[in-house]
Amino acid sequence: MPKWHIASMDEYKSLHKRSIDDPEGFWSEIAKELHWFTPWTKVLDWNPPDAKWFVGGTTNACYNCVDRQVEADHGDETAILWEGEPIDADSGPEIRCLSYADLQHETSKFANALKVLGVKKGDIVTIYMGMVPELAIAMLACARIGAAHSIIFGGFSSQAIIDRVQDAKSKTIITCDGSWRRGSIVPLKANVDAACDQLEGTPEAVEHVVVVKRCENDITMYPRDEWYHDLVAEAPTDCPCEPMDAEDMLFLLYTSGSTGKPKGILHTTGGYMVYTYFTAKNVFNLIPDADPDQKQVYWCTADIGWVTGHSYIIYGLLPNRVPTLMYEGAPNHPGPDRFWDIVERHKVTQFYTAPTAIRAFMKWGDQHPKAHDLSSLKVLGTVGEPINPEAWMWYHRVIGGERCPIVDTWWQTETGGQMISPLPGCTPTKPGSCTLPLFGVDAAILDENGNEQPANTGGLLAIRKPWPGMLRGIYGDRQRFIDTYWSAFKVDDQQLQEGELSSPQRNCPSPYYLAGDSSRRDEDGYFWIMGRIDDVINVSGHRLGTMEVESALVAHESVVEAAVVGMPHEIKGTGIAAFVTLAPTHTPADKAATDALKQTLRAHVGNEIGAIAKPDMIRFTDALPKTRSGKIMRRLLRAVAAGETDTNQDTTTLEDFSVLAKLTESEGG
Ligand code: WT7
Numbered sequence: 001m002p003k004w005h006i007a008s009m010d011e012y013k014s015l016h017k018r019s020i021d022d023p024e025g026f027w028s029e030i031a032k033e034l035h036w037f038t039p040w041t042k043v044l045d046w047n048p049p050d051a052k053w054f055v056g057g058t059t060n061a062c063y064n065c066v067d068r069q070v071e072a073d074h075g076d077e078t079a080i081l082w083e084g085e086p087i088d089a090d091s092g093p094e095i096r097c098l099s100y101a102d103l104q105h106e107t108s109k110f111a112n113a114l115k116v117l118g119v120k121k122g123d124i125v126t127i128y129m130g131m132v133p134e135l136a137i138a139m140l141a142c143a144r145i146g147a148a149h150s151i152i153f154g155g156f157s158s159q160a161i162i163d164r165v166q167d168a169k170s171k172t173i174i175t176c177d178g179s180w181r182r183g184s185i186v187p188l189k190a191n192v193d194a195a196c197d198q199l200e201g202t203p204e205a206v207e208h209v210v211v212v213k214r215c216e217n218d219i220t221m222y223p224r225d226e227w228y229h230d231l232v233a234e235a236p237t238d239c240p241c242e243p244m245d246a247e248d249m250l251f252l253l254y255t256s257g258s259t260g261k262p263k264g265i266l267h268t269t270g271g272y273m274v275y276t277y278f279t280a281k282n283v284f285n286l287i288p289d290a291d292p293d294q295k296q297v298y299w300c301t302a303d304i305g306w307v308t309g310h311s312y313i314i315y316g317l318l319p320n321r322v323p324t325l326m327y328e329g330a331p332n333h334p335g336p337d338r339f340w341d342i343v344e345r346h347k348v349t350q351f352y353t354a355p356t357a358i359r360a361f362m363k364w365g366d367q368h369p370k371a372h373d374l375s376s377l378k379v380l381g382t383v384g385e386p387i388n389p390e391a392w393m394w395y396h397r398v399i400g401g402e403r404c405p406i407v408d409t410w411w412q413t414e415t416g417g418q419m420i421s422p423l424p425g426c427t428p429t430k431p432g433s434c435t436l437p438l439f440g441v442d443a444a445i446l447d448e449n450g451n452e453q454p455a456n457t458g459g460l461l462a463i464r465k466p467w468p469g470m471l472r473g474i475y476g477d478r479q480r481f482i483d484t485y486w487s488a489f490k491v492d493d494q495q496l497q498e499g500e501l502s503s504p505q506r507n508c509p510s511p512y513y514l515a516g517d518s519s520r521r522d523e524d525g526y527f528w529i530m531g532r533i534d535d536v537i538n539v540s541g542h543r544l545g546t547m548e549v550e551s552a553l554v555a556h557e558s559v560v561e562a563a564v565v566g567m568p569h570e571i572k573g574t575g576i577a578a579f580v581t582l583a584p585t586h587t588p589a590d591k592a593a594t595d596a597l598k599q600t601l602r603a604h605v606g607n608e609i610g611a612i613a614k615p616d617m618i619r620f621t622d623a624l625p626k627t628r629s630g631k632i633m634r635r636l637l638r639a640v641a642a643g644e645t646d647t648n649q650d651t652t653t654l655e656d657f658s659v660l661a662k663l664t665e666s667e668g669g
Contacts, residue, residue: 004425005282012426012436019439020465026440027053027468031274034319035059035068037243040270044466048511049486051466053271054246061250061273062144063241065318066103074288075101078323081297082133083342085180085329096133103140103318106232108239110134110141113231117208119172121146121242124252126170128152128161128192130179131328134212134228135304136314138174143250143269146242150252150264153305154179154188156610160262161195164254167264168475171207174228178215182330189219196224246270250315252475253307255413256545257484258535264475265307265413272416275469276316279417279438283407284312284350285379285424288321297376299325300352301339306542307413308383311469312352316417322350331357337368344372351399352381354541358391359571361399369398379424381407384541385573386529392431410434410529412515413543414485416469419443420527433526440467445521448488450512453520458530460488461519462512470513488514535634537566537574542612544576546634549615552608553578556601558586563624563632567617567641575616577641579663582620594620617641625659640664 006012019026024043031040031054040057069075076099084094098106119125125147129135131154142149150168152161165173175192178185189211196206211219212228221227244250250272252264280286290296298317302308304326317324325346331339339361343351361369380400387395387408396406405424411417420443422428422435429435437443444452445459453459463470474481518530532538535546546564553562561581569575580601588594602614625633640663 003287004423005285005287006423006426008426009428012423016437016439020442023440023465023467027274030278031057031270034064034274034277040246046466049482049513051271051470051472052247053268053466053468054274057246057270058243059246059270059273060143060146060241060244061269061315062107062140064273064277065140065143065315066100066107067241068319069100069321070104074321075099075104077321079103079318080133080136080326081323081346082326083328083346084132085327085333086183087334098133098136100318103137105237106137107140107144108237109232109235110137110228111144111239112235112237113210113228114141114147114172115145115239116231116235117172117210117226119145119147121244122249123147123172124150124168124170124249126150126152126161126165126168126173128154128156128173128175128188129212130154130176130181130186130188130214131303131326132176132179132212132214133326134176136326139251139304139310139314144239144241146244146248148249148251150254151305151310152254153303153610154186155303155305155612157607158191158194158198159608160610161192162198163262164264165195165199165206166204167254168252169204172210173206173208174210174212176212176214177219178217180215180329182333185215185217187217187219189217193220193222196222244269247472249472251310253310253413255307256536256543256548257480258545258547260545260547260551262545262548263477263480263484265471266473266475267416267469268472271468271470272311273315273319275417275440275467276311277319279421279469280312280316281320282423283409283418283421283438284352284381286317286320286322286350294349295347296322296349296378297325297346298322298350298352299327299342299346299348300381301327301331301357302352302354302383307416308352311417331360332364335368336361336364337371340369340372340374343374343377347376349376350379350381351377352383354384355382355387355391356385356540356572358382358387358395358399359573362391362394363571366398374399374401377401377404379407380404381409383409383411383418385538386531387432389431396431405429408432408434410527414471414515415463415467416471419463419467430522430526433522433528435526437527440465443527444512445519445527446512450488455523455525456520458518458520460533461515461517461527461529463515464512466513484516485514486512537564537576539566539569539574539576539612540572544609544613548609549576549578549605549613552605552613553580553601555608556604558582558597559601561624563634563637564615565634565638565641567638569616572616576613577617577619577637578615579619579621579624579637579640581623588620619663621659621663623659625663636660637663 037058040054042055045052254262409418409421442465549564566574567577
């Protein structure tokens with residue numbers, strides 16, 4: 001019988017109650033498990049929508065991940081267990097094992113190298129790398145000297161780099177020559193070059209690019225470029241961790257919203273660190289000193305370029321002193337059993353992945369996991385999108401051997417850490433539900449006036465109390481922060497007229513955080529996430545703004561107008577459907593030309609944003625269905641994309657009925 005941190009529902013309920021009744025007492029006890037240079041004077045300062053946690057305290061995230069373990073005599077233990085994608089016929093995959101002492105050594109040297117390049121506390125460093133150990137080293141080195149990082153997923157295009165570097169005014173980029181993906185090389189450095197060339201001569205010109213050699217692909221080194229390995233070779237090994245104010249920025253992470261422009265979600269140091277540490281510990285039941293035959297090896301399959309990787313490969317994991325496995329490549333390289341091969345060889349105990357991956361594994365067939373010994377697994381997790389009950393059952397049966405609890409974790413880039421999730425060994429699960437709120441989380445389903453909905457009634461998913469891991473803002477856009485997350489409910493006119501609300505509050509009528517998801521709670525209080533309420537779609541567990549894809553499409557010379565909606569997709573959960581009106585000069589003459597243009601547009605979107613944004617279906621149409629005021633009727637388009645030809649949707653506000661008829665008649669593609 002494994003030992004569980006939270007072993008019964010009674011324990012969960014009483015701890016949860018305490019965390020809600022006395023959040024300050026609760027979180028200060030947890031925070032004391034970590035290292036602080038100077039203690040805080042106040043646990044929480046809440047002035048909606050602004051929260052400050054551990055006010056006056058100073059700490060360092062790298063210290064808590066790395067140095068603290070070395071100080072406590074655990075320097076020799078494995079911190080990061082890394083496996084590369086390529087498999088050598090003779091020697092097998094490349095494996096690197098970094099201890100806490102190694103990480104201390106490497107982060108110190110690279111931090112010193114960054115200082116030589118002029119990087120200082122408060123600067124924002126852009127990171128665009130593959131899943132190599134140097135990525136972890138780079139982010140921790142930034143944290144070490146108090147520079148914030150802005151990590152861009154390696155699957156994004158050079159245009160995405162331009163947008164983010166401009167917004168963050170970041171002067172330094174860390175990248176790799178290339179990264180391995182399903183046996184081929186993603187040209188990371190070339191993408192960075194293209195972005196830097198565009199920015200050259202503008203106020204946002206990039207000053208330094210540091211390049212890690214990984215794939216040894218041909219690249220061009222420019223005067224702004226430096227080899228990582230040369231910088232580090234010359235760097236001194238001593239670099240103390242900078243004491244950071246609890247509310248100093250730790251990182252920015254750009255994510256999609258309902259406009260065409262991604263927003264830089266801002267996370268700070270102290271609260272984020274405490275929150276990710278504590279949720280990781282309980283949700284994955286992390287135990288550093290487990291019995292020798294039960295030694296834990298934790299593996300999250302996400303890319304560090306997403307928040308899941310930030311929080312549950314690095315920042316939440318390392319302070320828990322359980323080895324965190326990092327895998328470089330694709331799940332089906334060289335074969336569809338690669339993940340299970342890794343689980344077997346490294347005796348993985350906790351495994352955290354996305355429903356979209358689980359659906360792909362189901363499709364590839366049971367024989368692949370069945371060919372491996374998966375008996376080391378103890379806890380399974382999912383994240384990123386609702387998991388359909390069939391996929392849940394398959395995960396439970398085929399991967400978990402009907403023995404492992406599944407934690408379906410609901411959270412967001414903005415929440416920093418997991419918010420609603422079962423606790424393994426404790427919470428009875430229901431396939432498809434993320435179950436109950438974690439500690440300190442006051443989650444509720446509200447109607448448009450902010451009133452709580454009765455059981456089994458859909459509404460807005462809201463968090464009614466601040467929590468330590470919450471976002472502190474959208475970088476450089478205060479108004480968007482307020483409008484997006486804090487403004488759904490009506491302002492009390494009376495209060496406004498009487499001048500009772502001060503001006504920032506006037507723009508922030510509700511002290512509740514609105515997640516942008518709709519959800520319901522069942523009769524047991526369990527949460528069932530229903531989907532996004534904004535123009536954001538969740539493709540393979542990754543958030544995309546429909547406007548982003550639309551802007552990319554209309555940037556192509558052949559496109560006059562485009563509307564993008566989500567559609568059901570067997571593997572991705574939600575696929576991308578694009579309805580496009582073409583310039584008369586570009587109308588294709590025949591079927592072959594139509595198909596060719598669709599391919600061109602898919603490739604174009606791939607270049608503008610990244611492969612994940614390529615539409616799964618494109619339909620050319622004479623016009624888009626619009627209301628009299630000119631709004632595109634997405635509701636109708638969604639129905640059309642879902643293949644409902646005989647739609648019984650209300651069409652009374654349609655400007656041109658013939659448009660709908662044409663859309664439903666034309667065949668998909
Ligand atoms: C959106 C956040 C959290 C890291 C990965 C995605 C959806 C996330 C679940 C879940 C149902 C989920 C929500 C949320 N989502 N987890 N367990 N069940 N939906 O982070 O890109 O910030 O996206 O993903 O819609 O709002 P993200």
